[in-house]
Amino acid sequence: MNLHEIPVRQVSGVSALKAGELHAFGIFTVNDLIEYYPFRYEDYRLKSLTEVKDGDKITVQAKIMGVPVLQRYGRKSRMTCKMVAEDWMFTSTWFNRHFLRDQLVAGREIILTGKWDLKRNQLTVSDSEFPDKGVQRSGTVQPVYSIGGKITQSWIRKTIQQAMQQYGELIPEILPEGLLKQYDLMSRKRAIQRIHLPQDQAEGQLARRRMVYEELFLFQLKLQAYRAINHERMDGVAHIVENSIIREFVRSLPFELTDAQKQVELEILRDMRSPYCMNRLLQGDVGSGKTVIAAIALFAAVKSGHQGAFMVPTEILAEQHARSLAKMFEPFGISVGLLTGSVTGRKRKDLLASLQMGLTDVIIGTHALIQEDVFFRSLSLVVTDEQHRFGVNQRSVLRRKGFNPDVLTMTATPIPRTLAITAFGDMDVSTLSERPKGRKPISTYWVKHDMMDRVLGFISREISQGRQAYLITPLIEESEKLDVQNAIDLYVSMQQAFPDFRVGLLHGRMTPGEKDEVMRAFYANEVQLLVSTTVVEVGVDVPNATLMIIMDADRFGLSQLHQLRGRVGRGEHASYCVLIADPKTEVGQERMKVLTDTDDGFEVARRDLELRGPGDFFGTKQSGVPEFRIADMVSDFAVLEAARDDAARLVADASFWTSPEFEPLRGYLQREQVLQGEVID
Numbered sequence: 001m002n003l004h005e006i007p008v009r010q011v012s013g014v015s016a017l018k019a020g021e022l023h024a025f026g027i028f029t030v031n032d033l034i035e036y037y038p039f040r041y042e043d044y045r046l047k048s049l050t051e052v053k054d055g056d057k058i059t060v061q062a063k064i065m066g067v068p069v070l071q072r073y074g075r076k077s078r079m080t081c082k083m084v085a086e087d088w089m090f091t092s093t094w095f096n097r098h099f100l101r102d103q104l105v106a107g108r109e110i111i112l113t114g115k116w117d118l119k120r121n122q123l124t125v126s127d128s129e130f131p132d133k134g135v136q137r138s139g140t141v142q143p144v145y146s147i148g149g150k151i152t153q154s155w156i157r158k159t160i161q162q163a164m165q166q167y168g169e170l171i172p173e174i175l176p177e178g179l180l181k182q183y184d185l186m187s188r189k190r191a192i193q194r195i196h197l198p199q200d201q202a203e204g205q206l207a208r209r210r211m212v213y214e215e216l217f218l219f220q221l222k223l224q225a226y227r228a229i230n231h232e233r234m235d236g237v238a239h240i241v242e243n244s245i246i247r248e249f250v251r252s253l254p255f256e257l258t259d260a261q262k263q264v265e266l267e268i269l270r271d272m273r274s275p276y277c278m279n280r281l282l283q284g285d286v287g288s289g290k291t292v293i294a295a296i297a298l299f300a301a302v303k304s305g306h307q308g309a310f311m312v313p314t315e316i317l318a319e320q321h322a323r324s325l326a327k328m329f330e331p332f333g334i335s336v337g338l339l340t341g342s343v344t345g346r347k348r349k350d351l352l353a354s355l356q357m358g359l360t361d362v363i364i365g366t367h368a369l370i371q372e373d374v375f376f377r378s379l380s381l382v383v384t385d386e387q388h389r390f391g392v393n394q395r396s397v398l399r400r401k402g403f404n405p406d407v408l409t410m411t412a413t414p415i416p417r418t419l420a421i422t423a424f425g426d427m428d429v430s431t432l433s434e435r436p437k438g439r440k441p442i443s444t445y446w447v448k449h450d451m452m453d454r455v456l457g458f459i460s461r462e463i464s465q466g467r468q469a470y471l472i473t474p475l476i477e478e479s480e481k482l483d484v485q486n487a488i489d490l491y492v493s494m495q496q497a498f499p500d501f502r503v504g505l506l507h508g509r510m511t512p513g514e515k516d517e518v519m520r521a522f523y524a525n526e527v528q529l530l531v532s533t534t535v536v537e538v539g540v541d542v543p544n545a546t547l548m549i550i551m552d553a554d555r556f557g558l559s560q561l562h563q564l565r566g567r568v569g570r571g572e573h574a575s576y577c578v579l580i581a582d583p584k585t586e587v588g589q590e591r592m593k594v595l596t597d598t599d600d601g602f603e604v605a606r607r608d609l610e611l612r613g614p615g616d617f618f619g620t621k622q623s624g625v626p627e628f629r630i631a632d633m634v635s636d637f638a639v640l641e642a643a644r645d646d647a648a649r650l651v652a653d654a655s656f657w658t659s660p661e662f663e664p665l666r667g668y669l670q671r672e673q674v675l676q677g678e679v680i681d
């Protein structure tokens with residue numbers, strides 16, 4: 001008998017009506033019911049009044065002394081009665097429970113649960129039972145379920161216990177013997193029993209431990225199996241490109257690759273040469289040199305006779321990448337196209353034709369790349385920059401334009417390992433762990449608004465030495481119009497403050513042509529001070545810029561500030577970041593300190609997570625970070641890591657797909673639709 005197939009109606013006491021109410025909570029089968037775990041427990045174990053503290057919620061056994069005193073206020077009531085427990089006299093108080101009055105007979109034993117008020121020597125009772133009528137809760141720990149509507153706690157408790165009695169013996173083990181032994185885990189049957197009714201704390205802990213492991217292991221198994229099956233398919237493009245040709249390209253670059261870059265290059269080329277479909281995340285802090293990695297991968301795709309696409313979040317970035325890739329690829333006869341929203345008419349038509357005929361080898365662009373009328377002759381590699389800016393759907397549309405192209409996703413938003421391992425378990429992850437040699441750390445200062453004069457002096461000094469600076473204007477929530485006005489005001493006052501320098505202005509309301517012209521002038525050092533909104537946040541690369549000043553820095557998110565700061569420190573000169581802010585709250589001040597303490601993006605992300613909590617880190621649920629029922633991603637992290645390794649090892653073993661020992665796990669994968677039946681014999 002499979003508990004997944006037995007309707008909950010089969011549990012005695014569950015009427016058709018009750019079954020309907022359970023459906024509203026996602027409970028359809030017996031299995032759903034027994035896996036409906038409590039979210040907390042209520043402790044009804046007996047305490048002695050000598051060991052409890054003021055304010056504790058306690059359960060005590062007492063003897064009724066004297067007669068209850070009842071006061072009524074309209075439909076409400078308050079009733080008090082004297083009690084004695086172990087020679088301790090106290091008063092018990094009930095609200096709106098006047099119907100109990102007749103049962104409060106002097107000399108009778110009673111078990112009271114409630115809140116203890118030491119000063120007033122009083123117990124406010126929430127629950128009571130009489131031992132002479134038999135007790136249910138008293139002396140036990142009771143589960144509390146997140147349930148509501150017409151279903152009461154006591155009914156669901158009773159019904160789950162009933163289900164355990166009828167079907168408990170049939171709860172199958174799902175974890176293989178080897179793992180149970182390795183971690184000394186209790187059986188699934190016992191753990192589920194104990195989760196609903198823990199006998200004592202230690203056993204409750206052991207039960208939880210078992211279910212936490214199971215939950216994390218199954219989650220990882222799903223991701224790993226999904227990945228393994230996709231690798232199994234072998235219907236990706238097996239790129240064929242000689243190492244010597246790649247070496248020649250790398251030698252032509254104006255710098256030597258860092259060790260981290262070399263390592264990542266190997267990982268990517270290995271994936272590209274295999275017939276498996278690459279699905280790789282490249283994460284590297286700002287300035288770690290991700291673009292050149294993209295260039296090498298695109299180069300390899302083209303030299304294998306295919307085409308590559310590079311999708312980025314902003315037009316400014318698309319143009320910057322198009323310019324720098326065109327320069328790198330030119331000596332090798334590779335043609336580069338640029339497709340953004342501002343490429344229209346004849347120009348666009350020609351470009352699309354050239355793409356379809358395979359005359360354009362590499363195309364760089366924004367969302368414009370995924371429009372319906374864009375076709376390739378042979379797209380074999382898709383690189384996306386700053387993946388958090390793209391929805392999963394948009395990426396898959398682009399993917400479908402090629403024949404299962406390899407996908408490389410780059411992100412500078414450092415994801416703490418804790419979250420990466422859960423959210424991206426189905427991707428291979430490469431990490432650029434070092435920045436190019438010779439980079440000086442960025443010195444970050446936090447100053448109050450009243451220091452603005454000194455900040456202006458700082459700008460003047462840097463620019464006089466031949467460097468350039470960014471001045472980022474405050475962010476006004478929900479109002480781009482005000483952002484723009486702010487930027488314009490600041491621009492005007494900077495022109496007045498620095499008559500000897502050229503000041504540029506960049507904001508979201510400018511036409512693409514205007515933006516492009518300002519950026520071109522900044523790249524060429526024709527503009528020394530760039531006043532800008534956050535449009536320069538990602539990717540912009542002007543190595544001669546050494547000073548980043550951020551107004552009202554407390555209005556920005558920490559990772560956003562780190563991204564902005566990453567616009568400097570990209571060349572050989574010492575660089576600075578100045579945060580101007582007067583945060584009111586302690587957390588606000590703490591956030592500024594995080595940035596002055598470290599310029600390591602992973603450390604910033606870690607502290608950000610601490611200050612905000614994981615739910616907030618990714619913003620909303622669409623982030624794809626899973627929510628667990630029992631496990632906690634942060635505190636159970638060590639288990640998560642172990643589960644991931646175990647799942648990977650299992651899936652890689654051929655016997656996993658055939659041996660009867662793993663049948664329950666394969667059944668789980670089938671239920672989760674990771675397996676559609678074709679892999680299982």
Ligand code: ADP
Nearest residue numbers: 255256257258286287288289290291292436541
């Ligand atoms: P990000 O990872 O933030 O996208 P970029 O790819 O824009 O970083 O690289 C930052 C700067 O470092 C660029 O000016 C780039 O040319 C330069 N760069 C990249 N790799 C190296 C290297 N190995 N040695 C020196 N400079 C490098």
Ligand code: MG
Nearest residue numbers: 290291385539
């Ligand atoms: Mg970049």
